[in-house]
Amino acid sequence: MPDRPLSDLESVILGCVAVSGPATAYAVRRMFLDSPSARFSGSAGAIYPALRRLEQRRLVRSAATPTGARPARAYSITPAGRRELRAWLQTPLTPEAGFADDPLRTRMLFLSALSPAARRTWLDEAEACIRAQTGLVDDHDAAHSDDPWMTLAHDNTRRLNRARLRWIAEARKLISGS
Amino acid sequence: MPDRPLSDLESVILGCVAVSGPATAYAVRRMFLDSPSARFSGSAGAIYPALRRLEQRRLVRSAATPTGARPARAYSITPAGRRELRAWLQTPLTPEAGFADDPLRTRMLFLSALSPAARRTWLDEAEACIRAQTGLVDDHDAAHSDDPWMTLAHDNTRRLNRARLRWIAEARKLISGS
DNA sequence: TGTGACATGTAATATGTTACATGATTGA
């Protein structure tokens, strides 16, 4: 039976274990909780089972590393795990897979359901939301300035957010014109 | 029992019904299938049940509109549905909710797991992927040039994609420098 | 007349979320 492809969450967890050396489930969870991204909630109910699945598939392995009286297992990636990670990174990136999703854009599609005044309010809030978001990224960036890959990811977010702000400005023009 | 908040998919479906007048489940499904976005697959197994849930909550109502011998139901939004849609649009947009997710950024985080040569290849493919993506959006845009909101959404995607291309270029510089 | 796309679904499955449970540690 050919193994199912890894889910997005499993792949990202695998990546976390790969680049952050041996890590406990909680350490992985922390990364999700601290991340400004909302793609995953970082819920324990997703991460602990996912790590077990990865271990069953021999993509990670765990060693007991209790701190004090508390039991803990630290996961590290296996050679097979590295191969799987590389395969995921190089996943044929179909056009759809390359789509960046913007929740504000999605909502914009239905803005005709609001009154013109409410539309303007919405644009104001959307703009504030993007700015607040950028603030979160700056904070996260300051806490991870040592990792150049993370810095590059943050650069992506900032560029996207700047583009979104210009988009909001453009939308404001069009909306007030109508 | 206070109703659970609508899921993202339910909200978007509600929006589709709102702006596209009475629509059959298949018509809604078509919108997802034709959309360049990959946020939802447009699977029948998600849409038909979601529409039934919306109808149970009286947010949409359906009327039989058979075409020929084939049974069909056209859904339209109710006043309560409009209220719910407005509530979703104006959902307190928390910073996390405003986060635009980029699958390429996510992968970039783990690019240190690839060899320098593979990294360069990855960047090439990522760039091609974004360009192909923009092509899809252009096609979709051409088919929906009548809807100014859709046009605005496409403008968002194009701006984001341009920002991503510049980001890739920046990444190329940093990576070749290291 | 038959082949393929259109249209409407259902079933099985997997996964992620929320909420809960519990013991360990820290610090006021």
Add this chain to the structure above:
DNA sequence: TCAATCATGTAACATATTACATGTCACA
């Protein structure tokens, strides 16, 4: 010492995906 937080989970639940099933229509 007592409360809050850290850390490790588990259980119930809802929902989205893939795959399947079925009838209808266009058209070659």
